[in-house]
Structure formats: structure tokens, C-alpha cells
Amino acid sequence: MNxxxxxxxxxxxxxxxxxxxxxxPVAPEWRAAIRLHLAISLEHARAVAEFxxxxxxxxxPVFSA
Amino acid sequence: xxxxxxxxxSARDIAAAVARGSRAGAIVEAALDxxxxxxxxxxxxxxxxxxxxxxxAASVDAAIAAGKPAGPLxxxxxxxxxxxxxxxxxxxxxxxxxxxxxxxxxxxxxxxxLEAAGAVLVGALNMGEYAYDFTGENSHxxxxxxxHDTSRMxxxxxxxxxxxxxxxxxxxxxxxxxxxxxxxxASFCGTFGLKPTYGRLxxxxxxxFVSSLDHLGPLARSAADLALAYDAMQGPDPRDPVCAExxxxxxxxxxxxxxxxxRIACAGGYFRQGASPEALAAxxxxxxxxxxxxxxxxxxxxxxxxxxxxxxxxxxxxxxLQRLRERAADFDPDxxxxxxxxxxxxxxxxxxxxxxxxxxxxxxxRLFDDVDAILAPATPFVAPPIGQKTxxxxxxxxxxRPNIGLYTQPISFIGLPAVTVPAPTAGGLPIGIQIIAAxxxxxxxxxxxxxxxxxxxxxxxxxxxxx
Numbered sequence: 001m002n003x004x005x006x007x008x009x010x011x012x013x014x015x016x017x018x019x020x021x022x023x024x025p026v027a028p029e030w031r032a033a034i035r036l037h038l039a040i041s042l043e044h045a046r047a048v049a050e051f052x053x054x055x056x057x058x059x060x061p062v063f064s065a
Numbered sequence: 066x067x068x069x070x071x072x073x074x075s076a077r078d079i080a081a082a083v084a085r086g087s088r089a090g091a092i093v094e095a096a097l098d099x100x101x102x103x104x105x106x107x108x109x110x111x112x113x114x115x116x117x118x119x120x121x122a123a124s125v126d127a128a129i130a131a132g133k134p135a136g137p138l139x140x141x142x143x144x145x146x147x148x149x150x151x152x153x154x155x156x157x158x159x160x161x162x163x164x165x166x167x168x169x170x171x172x173x174x175x176x177x178x179l180e181a182a183g184a185v186l187v188g189a190l191n192m193g194e195y196a197y198d199f200t201g202e203n204s205h206x207x208x209x210x211x212x213h214d215t216s217r218m219x220x221x222x223x224x225x226x227x228x229x230x231x232x233x234x235x236x237x238x239x240x241x242x243x244x245x246x247x248x249x250x251a252s253f254c255g256t257f258g259l260k261p262t263y264g265r266l267x268x269x270x271x272x273x274f275v276s277s278l279d280h281l282g283p284l285a286r287s288a289a290d291l292a293l294a295y296d297a298m299q300g301p302d303p304r305d306p307v308c309a310e311x312x313x314x315x316x317x318x319x320x321x322x323x324x325x326x327x328r329i330a331c332a333g334g335y336f337r338q339g340a341s342p343e344a345l346a347a348x349x350x351x352x353x354x355x356x357x358x359x360x361x362x363x364x365x366x367x368x369x370x371x372x373x374x375x376x377x378x379x380x381x382x383x384x385x386l387q388r389l390r391e392r393a394a395d396f397d398p399d400x401x402x403x404x405x406x407x408x409x410x411x412x413x414x415x416x417x418x419x420x421x422x423x424x425x426x427x428x429x430x431r432l433f434d435d436v437d438a439i440l441a442p443a444t445p446f447v448a449p450p451i452g453q454k455t456x457x458x459x460x461x462x463x464x465x466r467p468n469i470g471l472y473t474q475p476i477s478f479i480g481l482p483a484v485t486v487p488a489p490t491a492g493g494l495p496i497g498i499q500i501i502a503a504x505x506x507x508x509x510x511x512x513x514x515x516x517x518x519x520x521x522x523x524x525x526x527x528x529x530x531x532x
Contacts, residue, residue, distance in 0.1 A: 026405065048368060061419060
């Protein structure tokens with residue numbers, strides 16, 4: 001995926017647009033670590049998304065009125 | 066008893082001695098003296114509440130002198146991770162930013178309950194910033210240091226809790242555990258630690274991290290001391306909406322039952338992959354001591370860890386979003402960069418993770434039809450050197466900080482109670498084994514812990530410390 005830095009470019013695009021929209025500062029020297037942690041988090045998210053769940057299953061936390 | 070004897074006495078023995086006439090004041094003074102001598106080395110405490118402790122100890126002594134019954138923790142010094150409210154102190158949660166908060170108006174519920182049982186609060190303990198940490202490092206207060214080798218990590222985020230108990234500064238400490246933050250420092254520091262069932266102990270008056278994963282619990286140097294503290298802290302609390310409406314179910318009186326009749330298995334598959342030889346040897350020795358020959362697989366444990374990871378990073382980012390906007394430079398850099406990344410995780414991923422969590426919970430609970438307790442490593446390896454940034458996992462170099470909780474996250478993800486016990490290792494540094502039980506069966510996990518102690522397969526080692 002990170003062929004010729006393609007993954008890094010996509011992550012940087014998400015970091016740039018996401019932090020701008022959320023109003024979060026990113027100093028240049030923070031970027032490499034943010035990119036690393038974002039890549040790890042999205043890899044975990046991908047692993048979760050790959051698991052087929054029934055439409056009817058409720059999320060674990062249950063609201064009580 | 067000398068001051069050194071008191072330093073290594075169990076909470077149970079201290080309370081018994083105070084009930085027989087030893088003075089709580091002298092015991093607390095010995096603890097304060099030891100903290101003053103050794104904290105410069107261990108960096109476990111961020112505040113020492115000496116005046117409060119002396120006053121509290123005096124009131125314990127006065128009550129006993131007046132013929133009132135001594136509490137089950139009479140005169141036992143204890144300290145709390147600095148995300149737990151102590152009236153009169155700002156609740157730091159390991160951060161610089163929280164130093165600007167007003168002091169807590171009242172104690173956390175668990176502090177009140179421990180003191181009601183006669184225990185004496187002596188201070189607040191170092192921790193990883195905002196509990197997003199498995200190392201015990203902290204850029205504001207400096208790293209908590211492992212009493213068995215002060216160049217090594219305590220583990221975190223309850224790093225000061227592990228260091229203070231392992232170093233003999235207190236026999237009892239409170240920590241918090243969202244993904245492993247009691248069980249990891251217990252493993253690296255060689256203490257016992259209890260992460261109770263989610264919702265079992267009140268979190269009222271503690272600074273949160275991830276609401277649906279946050280637990281508080283004790284660290285101590287024996288299973289009986291965990292049980293003693295746990296019994297004193299149980300019970301519903303209207304201040305914490307997550308705290309269960311369950312009556313107190315005392316476990317101390319059940320410890321004598323040991324592991325007799327319990328069906329115990331080892332977690333295989335995921336829980337053996339990536340484990341160091343020390344971790345596997347400790348696990349195998351514990352299994353052998355218990356005659357636990359069966360191996361079972363927690364289904365989809367790796368995915369469970371992934372889901373816990375996603376929920377944690379997104380919820381943590383949500384909690385701190387405004388602070389990240391306004392004071393990003395005041396965060397510990399290692400925490401800040403993870404939180405900013407967490408803010409960019411899509412909401413759909415979090416919802417999927419919470420749905421998977423229900424599936425996983427139901428699948429794992431079915432295992433308890435056939436077993437009562439499951440053994441697993443607490444950490445993949447012994448305490449790494451402070452400052453280490455990467456680790457070897459299954460032959461691959463990966464970042465250290467996000468991966469220490471490999472074996473703890475799939476357990477806390479569904480709120481199962483787990484006791485970490487320290488296992489002797491050939492290399493000298495301790496490593497912990499998790500004893501995992503079905504929800505609300507802390508008694509089972511603690512009975513197995515006692516059985517391991519009695520078999521010589523679990524013991525909190527005493528470090529050679531010199532001030």
C-alpha cells in the first residue's frame with residue numbers, strides 16, 4: 001500500500017483536512033508520529049470492518065431511558 | 066517491628082497488628098519516612114499527604130483506644146494514582162494541563178471507602194498522561210522507575226502504583242485500567258493487581274479516559290490484600306452511573322477454598338503469539354502448578370484488541386478535543402500525537418467496534434460454560450528500559466507504546482475480571498500472569514491467585530533498594 005509513499009500521502013491528506021476542519025494544530029515536527037499512529041488506528045479499524053456482523057446486532061453499550 | 070518490617074508487611078498483617086495494639090501513627094510515620102528516602106529514586110509519588118495521613122492515623126488510634134472496633138484496613142497506608150480525587154489537591158491525571166484545575170472538593174468514593182475501613186491515605190501517584198500509556202513514562206513528572214531495576218519502565222499507566230507497592234513504599238495502591246493499566250505495571254513491577262468486572266467498583270471522583278472501558282482497582286503484594294481492599298470498596302454508588310446495583314459479595318472469606326474444584330485452562334493461539342520465552346515459561350509454570358492442562362482459544366482475540374484500540378483512541382480524542390485545540394503544546398508529546406490521530410478515526414469505525422464488542426462478549430462468555438478461569442500472559446515480556454520506543458513482535462519491529470497491552474486489551478474490552486499475579490523468572494525481572502474469570506467472579510480469580518501463591522508459583526519479589 002505504501003508504494004512510493006502513496007499511503008503516507010493519503011494519510012497526510014486526511015491529517016491536513018481533518019485537523020483543519022476540527023481546528024486542531026499540527027506542528028511540522030508532530031506529523032510523522034501522528035501519521036504513524038493514524039496508520040495503526042486505521043489498520044485496526046480495517047480489521048474490525050472485515051468481520052461480518054448481522055445487521056440486527058446492537059452495539060455493546062446499551063442506553064437505558 | 067522495625068520500620069523495614071512494616072515496609073514489607075502485608076495490609077492484612079498491618080491491620081491485625083493495629084487491632085492488637087500497634088499504633089497506626091508509628092506505621093504511617095515509617096511509611097512517610099520510607100517515601101521520603103526512596104521516592105527520589107523511584108519517582109512513584111507526585112504528592113505526599115503527610116499532614117492528612119498523620120491526622121487520620123491519630124484518629125484510627127484514638128478510635129481503637131476508645132474501644133471501637135478496628136476496621137479491616139486499620140492503619141494500612143495506601144496511595145492512589147493521581148487521577149483519583151483527593152480533597153484539596155488538583156487531580157492531575159498525569160498532565161500539566163490539569164494543574165490549572167481547582168483542587169478536588171471531595172475525595173473519590175473509593176478513597177472514602179478505604180478510609181472508612183481504617184486505611185490511611187499517604188499520597189498521589191505518578192502515571193502516564195491521561196492514562197493513555199503502557200510505559201509509566203511522563204514528560205512532566207519524569208518516568209516512574211521500576212524498583213527491580215530503576216533503569217527500566219514500571220509499565221503504565223498506573224506506573225507509580227506499581228512502583229510504590231513493589232518498592233515497599235505502601236502495601237496497597239489504587240490504579241485504573243482501561244486497556245491494561247493495572248495489569249501491565251503489576252506485571253513489570255512484580256505485584257498483584259485486580260481489574261474487577263466492569264461496573265463493579267465506583268469510578269466516582271476519578272478523571273475519565275474511555276467511559277465504557279474505564280475500571281479502578283487495587284495493586285498489592287498478595288492476593289489476600291487485593292481481596293481485603295476489594296471487599297472494602299464494593300457496593301453501588303449513585304455518583305457513578307456505571308457502578309452496578311449489586312450488593313457487596315465479600316471474597317476474602319472464600320480465599321481458603323483455593324482452586325479446588327475449579328476448571329482452569331490456558332489461553333492459546335493469540336495469547337502465545339509474540340510472547341517472550343519468559344512470559345511463556347511463567348505461563349506454563351503456573352498452568353503446571355494448577356494442573357491446568359487444557360488450552361482454549363478466545364475467538365477473534367486479535368480483532369477484539371483492534372476494536373478496543375479504535376474505541377480508545379476515538380473516545381480519548383473526543384474527551385480531549387478542546388484541550389488539543391487550545392493547549393496542544395502542553396500535552397506529553399507521546400500522548401498528544403496519538404490523540405490527534407484518534408480524532409481522525411471515522412465514526413463508522415467506532416460504531417462497528419462497539420457492535421463487534423457485543424458479538425465478542427457473547428462468544429467469550431460461552432467459554433465459561435466449560436471453564437471457570439483462564440490463564441494468559443499479562444505482558445509479552447519483562448519491563449523494557451525507560452525510553453525504548455520499539456519492540457519485537459513475532460519477528461517484526463513495531464512501536465512499543467501501543468503494543469504492550471497486547472494480552473490485556475481483549476480481556477478488559479468485555480469487562481472480565483482479571484487478577485495479575487507475579488511469577489518468578491530465571492532472569493530476575495518479574496512478569497505477570499493474568500487469571501481471567503467470568504463477570505462478577507472476582508472470587509474465582511482470587512482463589513486461583515491464592516492457589517498459585519501456596520504452590521510457590523506466584524510471589525511479589527522484594528527488590529534490593531538503597532536510598
